[in-house]
Amino acid sequence: MIWITFFLAGLLLGSFANVCIIRIPKDEDIFLSRSKCFSCRKNIPWFNNIPILSYIHLRGRSDCCDKKISLQYLIIEIFMGCLLLLTGAIFALPQAITISLVFFIVTLIIVIDYYHRIIFDVMNYILIISGVLISLIYPELNPENISFKNSILTGLIGFGLFFSLKTLFKKIKGIDALGMGDVYLIAGLGVWLGFEKFLYILSISSIIGIFYYLLVDKKSENFEIPYGSALGISFIILILSKKLIQQVITLL
Numbered sequence: 001m002i003w004i005t006f007f008l009a010g011l012l013l014g015s016f017a018n019v020c021i022i023r024i025p026k027d028e029d030i031f032l033s034r035s036k037c038f039s040c041r042k043n044i045p046w047f048n049n050i051p052i053l054s055y056i057h058l059r060g061r062s063d064c065c066d067k068k069i070s071l072q073y074l075i076i077e078i079f080m081g082c083l084l085l086l087t088g089a090i091f092a093l094p095q096a097i098t099i100s101l102v103f104f105i106v107t108l109i110i111v112i113d114y115y116h117r118i119i120f121d122v123m124n125y126i127l128i129i130s131g132v133l134i135s136l137i138y139p140e141l142n143p144e145n146i147s148f149k150n151s152i153l154t155g156l157i158g159f160g161l162f163f164s165l166k167t168l169f170k171k172i173k174g175i176d177a178l179g180m181g182d183v184y185l186i187a188g189l190g191v192w193l194g195f196e197k198f199l200y201i202l203s204i205s206s207i208i209g210i211f212y213y214l215l216v217d218k219k220s221e222n223f224e225i226p227y228g229s230a231l232g233i234s235f236i237i238l239i240l241s242k243k244l245i246q247q248v249i250t251l252l
């Protein structure tokens, strides 16, 4: 039962994530204004705005002007649904709720950085402040159950390391290899992960970055690896993997 609740909550959060992903880069309000058609700007009635079902019912085309709706909406809804289903299945309830909210922010960062190569400060600040406060007040809510010292030190080490790399690259090569967004993001993920997993996130995100570099056409101007996306994906993998492997082993 709890699985289904988490799956449905994931679909709704995925739907809200779509709103944020479209509107935040355009500096539009995410709470008050109603959903409008991406093409003709007509208001979308609620019954055409139900996660997954509306997309299937409308056969992927808008009801008002019959334009193709991006598959991205559906993919993000299903992704969040499955992510929260998994989270609800392998973590105890209070932890699962906390992790779901953190995953929501991280998913926004992954998708927005992928499309726009921007990481918004407000999302990084939410990660940093919530991570530090939880390790101070109620560490059991953190999936890694790390101490306040571990949390804050890992955040500082991440910040220091990436900031030095950024400054060095700028001095020696004259390029912006890392943005300030990446620097704050590694601090934000570090305060949640603690030092041990911090070392893993560096390796996993680098491997994802290398794959991206090898697979994507680099001829386009301004080629840039969306490193924030790579960090976000690595974070989700790291949070889920240990528990998931433990559960699989107990099933065998």
Ligand SMILES: [Zn+2]
Pocket (backbone or CB within 6 Å): 037, 038, 039, 040, 041, 042, 062, 063, 064, 065, 066
């Ligand atoms: Zn329309």
